[in-house]
Amino acid sequence: MTTTTPNDDQDRSQEAPIRQASRLSTDTLHADRRAGVEHGGIHKPIHTSVQYGFERVEDLIGVFQGSLKGGFNYARQGTPTTAALEAKITALEQGLGTISFATGMAAITATLLTLLRAGDHIVSSRYVFGNTNSLLDSLEGLGIAVSKVDAGSAAAVEAALRPETRLVFVETIANPGTQVPDLEAIGALCRARGIVYVVDNTITSPALFQPRSVGASLVINSLTKTIAGHGDALGGAVTDTGLFDWSSYPNIFPAYRKGDARQWGLQQIRKKGLRDMGGTLASDAAHRISVGAETLALRVQRSSATALTLARWLQAHPKIGAVFYPGLKSHPQHELAGRLFKASSWLLSFELRDPASLVAVLDRLRLPVKATGLGDTRSLIIPVAPTIFWEAGAAVRAEMGIADGMIRLSVGLEEAQDLIGDFEQALA
Numbered sequence: 001m002t003t004t005t006p007n008d009d010q011d012r013s014q015e016a017p018i019r020q021a022s023r024l025s026t027d028t029l030h031a032d033r034r035a036g037v038e039h040g041g042i043h044k045p046i047h048t049s050v051q052y053g054f055e056r057v058e059d060l061i062g063v064f065q066g067s068l069k070g071g072f073n074y075a076r077q078g079t080p081t082t083a084a085l086e087a088k089i090t091a092l093e094q095g096l097g098t099i100s101f102a103t104g105m106a107a108i109t110a111t112l113l114t115l116l117r118a119g120d121h122i123v124s125s126r127y128v129f130g131n132t133n134s135l136l137d138s139l140e141g142l143g144i145a146v147s148k149v150d151a152g153s154a155a156a157v158e159a160a161l162r163p164e165t166r167l168v169f170v171e172t173i174a175n176p177g178t179q180v181p182d183l184e185a186i187g188a189l190c191r192a193r194g195i196v197y198v199v200d201n202t203i204t205s206p207a208l209f210q211p212r213s214v215g216a217s218l219v220i221n222s223l224t225k226t227i228a229g230h231g232d233a234l235g236g237a238v239t240d241t242g243l244f245d246w247s248s249y250p251n252i253f254p255a256y257r258k259g260d261a262r263q264w265g266l267q268q269i270r271k272k273g274l275r276d277m278g279g280t281l282a283s284d285a286a287h288r289i290s291v292g293a294e295t296l297a298l299r300v301q302r303s304s305a306t307a308l309t310l311a312r313w314l315q316a317h318p319k320i321g322a323v324f325y326p327g328l329k330s331h332p333q334h335e336l337a338g339r340l341f342k343a344s345s346w347l348l349s350f351e352l353r354d355p356a357s358l359v360a361v362l363d364r365l366r367l368p369v370k371a372t373g374l375g376d377t378r379s380l381i382i383p384v385a386p387t388i389f390w391e392a393g394a395a396v397r398a399e400m401g402i403a404d405g406m407i408r409l410s411v412g413l414e415e416a417q418d419l420i421g422d423f424e425q426a427l428a
C-alpha cells in the first residue's frame with residue numbers, strides 16, 4: 001500500500017516489500033487479516049459509507065493535504081474496501097501501488113487521458129482488445145497521435161518512435177489472435193529512451209506473468225477477467241511497478257510534483273483519473289474481486305492446463321484449420337511465451353475449415369456458454385467475425401488475421417474430457 005491509498009486500520013504508507021512469486025496465494029489469502037480487520041474478521045468488510053467524518057477538523061484538513069495517512073474523505077476517491085483490494089493487486093504485481101477502477105476500460109482510459117496531452121505520440125500494438133483499439137482512435141481526435149505496429153517485433157516499435165513519443169502500450173497475449181509482443185526487448189527499448197511502458201496483463205494475470213520482470217512502468221489488469229474469475233464483478237486496475245522515473249516525465253502537473261518522485265505518476269492518475277473522471281470501483285465489487293483473487297493461481301493453473309489439452313486436440317481434428325495458442329509449437333512466439341509465462345493461459349482461438357458450418361457447430365455445443373466475455377469459471381465461446389469484430393469491418397478483420405470461421409474460446413474449470421467430448425459431438 002502506498003501513501004496515495006490510505007487504509008483505515010493502520011498506516012501502511014511503507015512500500016510493500018517485493019514478494020517472491022511463490023507467496024502469490026499465501027500473501028493474497030492473508031492480506032486482509034495481516035493488515036488488521038475489526039473484530040478479527042478475515043475479510044475486509046464492504047464499506048458502503050460515502051462520507052468519512054472526523055472529530056477534529058485538523059484531521060479533515062490533513063486528509064485533503066495528504067499529511068494524514070490512512071484517511072478517507074469521499075468514496076469516489078476510494079474506500080477501505082477498494083484500498084484493501086489495491087494492496088493485494090500491488091502485492092500480486094510486485095508493484096509500488098495500485099489504483100482500482102469500475103472496469104478495465106475505466107483504468108485504461110484514466111491512465112492514458114491523465115498521462116497524455118495534445119501533441120504527444122504513443123505507440124501501441126495493433127493487436128489489442130477491441131475497445132482499447134477504439135479508445136486509441138478517440139485519442140487521435142484529441143490531438144494525441146497513435147502508431148499501431150506489430151509489436152511482435154521490437155524493431156517495429158523502435159522504428160515508430162518519435163521525439164514526442166511518451167508511451168508504448170501492449171498486451172501480454174492478444175485476444176483473439178493470441179499474439180505475444182516482444183515484451184523484454186520493448187521493455188529495454190522503453191527504458192533506454194525514457195518512455196512509459198504500459199503492459200495490459202489481463203489475459204496472463206500476475207499468476208502467470210509479472211510485467212515488472214520485463215521493465216513495465218505501469219501494469220493494467222481488467223479485474224473482471226482472470227482475477228475476479230467468476231463473471232460476477234466488473235473492475236480494473238493500474239499498478240505502478242516503481243521502475244519509471246516520473247521526475248523526467250513532462251506531463252506531471254505541478255501539484256503532483258511533490259514528495260517522493262516515484263509516486264508522481266500514480267498521484268496524478270488517482271487525482272485526475274479517478275477523482276475527476278469518477279470511474280470508481282464500488283466496494284461491493286471490490287469485495288467480490290478480492291474473494292475471487294484468493295483462488296487465482298489455482299484456477300489459472302487448471303484452466304491453462306485444460307486449454308493446452310484442448311488446443312492440441314483441436315489441432316489434430318480434421319475439421320479444424322489453424323489453432324492459435326502460445327503453448328503450441330506452431331505458435332510464432334511459442335519459445336518466448338514458454339520462457340516468460342508460467343503457462344499459456346486459458347485463451348485460445350481456432351478456425352473451422354468450413355466457415356459455413358460456424359453457426360451449426362456452435363449451436364451443437366452444450367457446455368461452453370455462447371457469450372462474450374473472458375476469464376469466467378465456465379467456458380465461454382464466441383464466433384469472432386460476426387460479433388466482437390463486426391463493428392471493425394471486413395478490412396480491419398483481414399488486417400488483424402480474423403477469418404470468418406474464427407472462434408474464440410475462454411476455457412473455464414470444467415473437466416477437460418467433458419469439453420473434448422462436447423467438441424467431438426459438435427464437430428461430428
Ligand SMILES: *Cc1c(COP(=O)(O)O)cnc(C)c1O
Binds near residue numbers: 106132200202235
Ligand atoms: C476485457 C479487457 C479489457 C477491458 O476490461 P473491462 O473490465 O471489460 O472493462 C481490457 N483489456 C483486455 C486485454 C481485456 O481482455
